[in-house]
Structure formats: C-alpha cells, structure tokens
Amino acid sequence: MTSNELNPEELKAQGLQRAASAANESELKALEREYLGKGGVIQGLLSAIPTLEPSERGAAGKQANMLKGALSVAFEARSAELALEAVEGERLATGFDATMPAPGVERGSLHPITQVTRELEDLFHSMGYTILDGPEVETDHNNFEALNIPADHPARDSQDTFYCNKEGSLVLRTHTSPVQVRAMKHLKPPFRAVAPGKVFRQESTDASHEHTFHQMEGLVVGKDISVGHLIGAMKTLLAGIFGKEIEVRLRPGYFPFVEPGFELDARCPFCTEGCSVCKRTTWIELLPCGLVHPSVLRAGGIDPEEWSGFAFGLGLSRLVMLRFGIDDVRHLLSGDLRFLEQF
Ligand SMILES: [Zn+2]
Known part of the structure; x- marks a missing residue:
C-alpha cells in the first residue's frame, strides 16, 4: 500500500514509525525528503486540497500542516538519538569520549x-x-x-x-x-x-x-x-x-x-x-x-x-x-x- 492510499491518521502513524526506526542519518534524510521535500507526501496532500469540496478544504489543510509538524519533530528527535548513538559507539570502540568536559584553560602568572x-x-x-x-x-x-x-x-x-x-x-x-x-x-x-x-x-x-x-x-x-x-x-x-x-x-x-x-x-x-x-x-x-x-x-x-x-x-x-x-x-x-x- 502506497502513502497516497492512506488516510492522514495512518500516514502519520506510518511516518512516525519509519522515522523512529531509521538506522542512520542518510536513511533519515531520505525519509525526510520523501515526506517533507519537494513533490513529497505533504506537498501531495496540500496540492490535492483544491480538488476537495470547499467545506472540506479547511480541515484538510489543517490536518496536512499538523502532520508536517509532527513528522518534523520526529525526524529531529531521531537525528539527535542517532548522534548520541554514534558518540557512544565511538566511546565503546576506541575509549575516546567526545562528551567528556574539556580540561580548564590554565592561566599563567607574572614572574x-x-x-x-x-x-x-x-x-x-x-x-x-x-x-x-x-x-x-x-x-x-x-x-x-x-x-x-x-x-x-x-x-x-x-x-x-x-x-x-x-x-x-x-x-x-x-x-x-x-x-x-x-x-x-x-x-x-x-x-x-x-x-x-x-x-x-x-x-x-x-x-x-x-x-x-x-x-x-x-x-x-x-x-x-x-x-x-x-x-x-x-x-x-x-x-x-x-x-x-x-x-x-x-x-x-x-x-x-x-x-x-x-x-x-x-x-x-x-x-x-x-x-x-x-x-x-x-x-x-x-x-x-x-x-x-x-x-x-x-x-x-x-x-x-x-x-x-x-x-x-x-x-x-x-x-x-x-x-x-x-x-x-x-x-x-x-x-x-x-x-x-x-x-
Ligand atoms: Zn630573622
């Protein structure tokens, strides 16, 4: 079943689920383009609005925008998670911890x-x-x-x-x-x-x-x-x-x-x-x-x-x-x- 055949609620559930399971940053970027990009799912919903009955247009526009907002938040959250996972992976692999606080700058003094x-x-x-x-x-x-x-x-x-x-x-x-x-x-x-x-x-x-x-x-x-x-x-x-x-x-x-x-x-x-x-x-x-x-x-x-x-x-x-x-x-x-x- 393609995205186009789903109703907005189903679209949202599917998008959130896919965002949460993106395995890496490039997969996440591809998803982002698919949903939010030019010719993407959200744009599809918006461009379909003029074909609707005038009484339904307002609600459809609002729904599309809410979906866009929810997906943006989900992509950002997954991106932060992936960055943390990368740091943790590096720490485990090399013992180097990029999140450790840097040592303070030492100040000299006059002789x-x-x-x-x-x-x-x-x-x-x-x-x-x-x-x-x-x-x-x-x-x-x-x-x-x-x-x-x-x-x-x-x-x-x-x-x-x-x-x-x-x-x-x-x-x-x-x-x-x-x-x-x-x-x-x-x-x-x-x-x-x-x-x-x-x-x-x-x-x-x-x-x-x-x-x-x-x-x-x-x-x-x-x-x-x-x-x-x-x-x-x-x-x-x-x-x-x-x-x-x-x-x-x-x-x-x-x-x-x-x-x-x-x-x-x-x-x-x-x-x-x-x-x-x-x-x-x-x-x-x-x-x-x-x-x-x-x-x-x-x-x-x-x-x-x-x-x-x-x-x-x-x-x-x-x-x-x-x-x-x-x-x-x-x-x-x-x-x-x-x-x-x-x-
Ligand atoms: Zn003395």
Missing part, C-alpha cells in the same frame, strides 16, 4: 621578579621618581670609568666581568649603576630616577650566586641632599615591600662611586630574636648606598659645587627571595614550572 619590580616602580613613581632603562651591553666607560672605577682600580678586580669584544671596550653590565651615568647626561637636576634591570657576573653559581640577576639602581640629585633623605627613601621602600615599618641602620662601606658610602641593613622582617634568614643577627644586609661621589657627578656633567645626590643599588633578586621565602637564587631563572606556578 616573582616582574611582580616585585612593578610594585617598586609604582612605589617610586608615586614618590616622583622617573623609571629608566639602559642597555645590558654597556661600554667599559659607563660601567667602570665614569663611576670612578679606573682601569687599575682594585674594585675592578672584584668585578668578574663578561667582556663582549677583544678590546674590552664592551661589557655585559656588572651592575645597573651605568644607568646613573646615562641619567646624569640626559636629565637636568634636580631629578630622581630608578632603573631596574638584569646584570651579569662571571661567577660559579650556587644557592646564593647566579651569573644573571636583577638590581634596581636609584639616583637622586638635588640641592643639599643628605644621608637623611637616603634613609627616608629606603624606609618608604621597605614599608612598601613588606607592608610594615622596618628599622634600618647604616654601616660604613666602601664603593668607589659614593662618598661617604654605606651598607644599609634592615631589621629582619621575619623574626624578633634571630632566624635562619637573618643568620640569627636580626639584621639583613640589604644594599650598598651613599652620597654620589663628586667625580661621578662631574663625569655626568653635573657641578658638584651646586648639586649633591644619593644613590643606591638594590639587589632585586635578593629582595624577591626575602619577600617570598625563596632559598635558592637559581630557581629565579630556571624556568621550572613547578617553581613558577607557586606565584
């Missing part, structure tokens, strides 16, 4: 050195400092000579330097201090500036020595700058880093580019009676600093009779280690995700 550098930049910026940058390959002149470290100066022996050419006129900077020299040539006093960056030493590495590490140089030039200004700036810096007031003390220290020079110690932020970080002394050696040597000002084109200044060389790597309780400087540049994911 601890970047975090602390940015915090310090914000802090110094709020105190009116300019943030400066300088090249990592420096001239021997900027790295040594202009900082009052002449070729035969004993301090230069202690700098285990990577030279970049045979003449020895280019070096990987051994400290961020050459940025001071550049700053003095380009900024008109009075000014305040800090320069964070990488520095390099030819060292054998261990838990506290690394060939590449980070410093932040600070330089303030103005009228009547004194040690009091220096201490004030350092206390603000430490309060910003450790979130509390930290006592500091100065010990005399010798560095060719400052006069007088000091070693600045900070009261251990982790203990009151001595701990492993402060080697049971309650003080932590933090940075060399001092009033800028007149020769250094002069080398930078600044008249030491008129201007004075202070400078400090903050060990950023060391500060980051203190801040996060990192016990080996080599972790910082290791690129080891097990380390980096902790920040």
Whole structure:
C-alpha cells in the first residue's frame, strides 16, 4: 500500500514509525525528503486540497500542516538519538569520549621578579621618581670609568666581568649603576630616577650566586641632599615591600662611586630574636648606598659645587627571595614550572 492510499491518521502513524526506526542519518534524510521535500507526501496532500469540496478544504489543510509538524519533530528527535548513538559507539570502540568536559584553560602568572619590580616602580613613581632603562651591553666607560672605577682600580678586580669584544671596550653590565651615568647626561637636576634591570657576573653559581640577576639602581640629585633623605627613601621602600615599618641602620662601606658610602641593613622582617634568614643577627644586609661621589657627578656633567645626590643599588633578586621565602637564587631563572606556578 502506497502513502497516497492512506488516510492522514495512518500516514502519520506510518511516518512516525519509519522515522523512529531509521538506522542512520542518510536513511533519515531520505525519509525526510520523501515526506517533507519537494513533490513529497505533504506537498501531495496540500496540492490535492483544491480538488476537495470547499467545506472540506479547511480541515484538510489543517490536518496536512499538523502532520508536517509532527513528522518534523520526529525526524529531529531521531537525528539527535542517532548522534548520541554514534558518540557512544565511538566511546565503546576506541575509549575516546567526545562528551567528556574539556580540561580548564590554565592561566599563567607574572614572574616573582616582574611582580616585585612593578610594585617598586609604582612605589617610586608615586614618590616622583622617573623609571629608566639602559642597555645590558654597556661600554667599559659607563660601567667602570665614569663611576670612578679606573682601569687599575682594585674594585675592578672584584668585578668578574663578561667582556663582549677583544678590546674590552664592551661589557655585559656588572651592575645597573651605568644607568646613573646615562641619567646624569640626559636629565637636568634636580631629578630622581630608578632603573631596574638584569646584570651579569662571571661567577660559579650556587644557592646564593647566579651569573644573571636583577638590581634596581636609584639616583637622586638635588640641592643639599643628605644621608637623611637616603634613609627616608629606603624606609618608604621597605614599608612598601613588606607592608610594615622596618628599622634600618647604616654601616660604613666602601664603593668607589659614593662618598661617604654605606651598607644599609634592615631589621629582619621575619623574626624578633634571630632566624635562619637573618643568620640569627636580626639584621639583613640589604644594599650598598651613599652620597654620589663628586667625580661621578662631574663625569655626568653635573657641578658638584651646586648639586649633591644619593644613590643606591638594590639587589632585586635578593629582595624577591626575602619577600617570598625563596632559598635558592637559581630557581629565579630556571624556568621550572613547578617553581613558577607557586606565584
Ligand atoms: Zn630573622
């Protein structure tokens, strides 16, 4: 019996039954064309309407449309069922389950050195400092000579330097201090500036020595700058880093580019009676600093009779280690995700 000989109720029952038993997507598509497509069963019903008695036309049209709606729903439902069956079949055959939720996207984080550098930049910026940058390959002149470290100066022996050419006129900077020299040539006093960056030493590495590490140089030039200004700036810096007031003390220290020079110690932020970080002394050696040597000002084109200044060389790597309780400087540049994911 063909579809044409069935009444609408029978047509519907037959269509639904065939849709439900379609074995695959292409069989289902063929059915869909047969019933709903051009020249299909539904169109046949609709085109037959004008041949009916006028009183029957309305009901026939309505019936045809309801049949069309019911079949559309049935085809769609079977299509979804077939898709699920296909996934299940693949899972059983291969063990691959396309419906498993995907693993979440992992988010990276800023390196601890970047975090602390940015915090310090914000802090110094709020105190009116300019943030400066300088090249990592420096001239021997900027790295040594202009900082009052002449070729035969004993301090230069202690700098285990990577030279970049045979003449020895280019070096990987051994400290961020050459940025001071550049700053003095380009900024008109009075000014305040800090320069964070990488520095390099030819060292054998261990838990506290690394060939590449980070410093932040600070330089303030103005009228009547004194040690009091220096201490004030350092206390603000430490309060910003450790979130509390930290006592500091100065010990005399010798560095060719400052006069007088000091070693600045900070009261251990982790203990009151001595701990492993402060080697049971309650003080932590933090940075060399001092009033800028007149020769250094002069080398930078600044008249030491008129201007004075202070400078400090903050060990950023060391500060980051203190801040996060990192016990080996080599972790910082290791690129080891097990380390980096902790920040
Ligand atoms: Zn301590």
